[in-house]
Amino acid sequence: MISCDEAAIICNKKQYKEASFIEKIKLVMHLLICKTCSQFSQKNAEFTALCKKAPLHCLPEKDKVIMKKGLRDKI
Amino acid sequence: METHQLRPEKWVDQYADYLFNFAVSRVSDAELAKDLVQETFFAGLKSAKNYKGAAAERTWLIAILKRKVIDHYRKINSIKGKAEVRMNYSSQNDTDGDWLEEQVADPLSTLENDQIENEELGLAIQECISKLPKKQSLVFTMKTIQGMSTEDICKELGINPSNLWVMIHRSRTALMSCLNQNWFSI
Numbered sequence: 001m002i003s004c005d006e007a008a009i010i011c012n013k014k015q016y017k018e019a020s021f022i023e024k025i026k027l028v029m030h031l032l033i034c035k036t037c038s039q040f041s042q043k044n045a046e047f048t049a050l051c052k053k054a055p056l057h058c059l060p061e062k063d064k065v066i067m068k069k070g071l072r073d074k075i
Numbered sequence: 076m077e078t079h080q081l082r083p084e085k086w087v088d089q090y091a092d093y094l095f096n097f098a099v100s101r102v103s104d105a106e107l108a109k110d111l112v113q114e115t116f117f118a119g120l121k122s123a124k125n126y127k128g129a130a131a132e133r134t135w136l137i138a139i140l141k142r143k144v145i146d147h148y149r150k151i152n153s154i155k156g157k158a159e160v161r162m163n164y165s166s167q168n169d170t171d172g173d174w175l176e177e178q179v180a181d182p183l184s185t186l187e188n189d190q191i192e193n194e195e196l197g198l199a200i201q202e203c204i205s206k207l208p209k210k211q212s213l214v215f216t217m218k219t220i221q222g223m224s225t226e227d228i229c230k231e232l233g234i235n236p237s238n239l240w241v242m243i244h245r246s247r248t249a250l251m252s253c254l255n256q257n258w259f260s261i
Contacts, residue, residue, distance in 0.1 A: 009240045012247060016218065018225060047251050050258075054197035056220045057099045058092045059109065061213075067113055068087045074120050 002026050007037045015048045079128045081135075083120055088209070090133055092216070093201045094140055100194050101144050111147065115140045196258060203253035211246040218243060 002010075007030040013019040014027065031038040059067075091112060098108035118139050126135060180187075204212050214232070217223045218239075225236055234242075 008244055009237075012240060012244050015247075016225075043251060044247065047247065047254070050196060050254070051200065051219055054193050054200055055096075055100065056197050056200060057096050057105065057108075058216050058220045059095050059112075060221075063109060064087050064091055067091065067116065070113065071083060071087065071116055071120065074117060 002030055004030075004034060004037055007031070007034065008040065011037070011041050011044055015044055079131050081119075081123050081126055081132060083116075083123070086116055086119070086132075086136070089205055090136055093133065093198065093205060094136060096197055096201050097137060098140060098144065100197070102147060107147070111140060111143045114143055118143070199254065199258045200250070203250050203257065206253060207246055207249055211242050211249070214239060214242045215246040215250070 007027055010019050010023045010027045013023065019027070027041075031041055094112045094115060095108055098111045099105060102108055102111065115136060119136055122139075130138075204215060207215065210232075214228065217228050217231075218225075225239060228234075229236055229239055232239075
């Protein structure tokens with residue numbers, strides 16, 4: 001049997017489709033007996049859906065460094 | 076009243092992604108949006124002495140960015156404006172209805188709001204990400220937004236996978252509770 005901490009990590013891995021088959025079975029077994037974790041699992045899935053729905057963009061770290069340098073030169 | 080101060084050395088870390096999201100949704104061109112954000116920072120620096128501290132730093136920067144976006148459209152329109160404007164009543168000619176009345180928007184439909192809502196959601200998430208500790212926000216953006224593989228992130232940041240998953244877990248729980256306050260509860 002796995003602990004809640006382990007279950008949470010596997011649940012997060014699952015959000016990125018990186019949980020192995022055995023891990024998934026362990027998670028399902030745990031979710032059957034743990035109410036808190038199954039709630040968390042559900043919320044986590046909803047959060048993933050929200051992240052997918054929102055048009056999220058971000059600047060690559062490389063560009064930020066260039067920007068920072070440019071700003072520092074002007075200060 | 077609370078007064079705010081400008082700290083230009085922290086602008087890039089704190090606001091670059093937020094401003095970038097704002098710009099991208101308005102000009103839909105990443106390269107151009109990046110330039111606009113850069114210009115915004117420079118303009119902010121230039122007029123820093125006019126900053127009275129009444130608005131928060133980010134609000135002030137967003138206000139500058141808005142002007143930059145408007146300036147951009149003015150600039151491209153001065154060239155475009157010379158071209159002939161053609162009115163095209165129906166974009167697809169293969170549809171049955173040629174009448175304008177048949178092409179009026181459905182007043183009961185709420186589908187149009189989705190895009191606006193999603194854009195606001197994106198900004199809300201971005202705001203929450205900017206509140207995270209630096210390392211966590213970095214890991215989260217690399218994994219979730221840039222979609223990098225676990226292996227690559229570990230190599231780049233010099234951490235081991237279990238470390239990464241713990242950080243992902245912490246950032247996700249923090250983001251969820253932040254979104255609970257700033258967005259509809261999830």
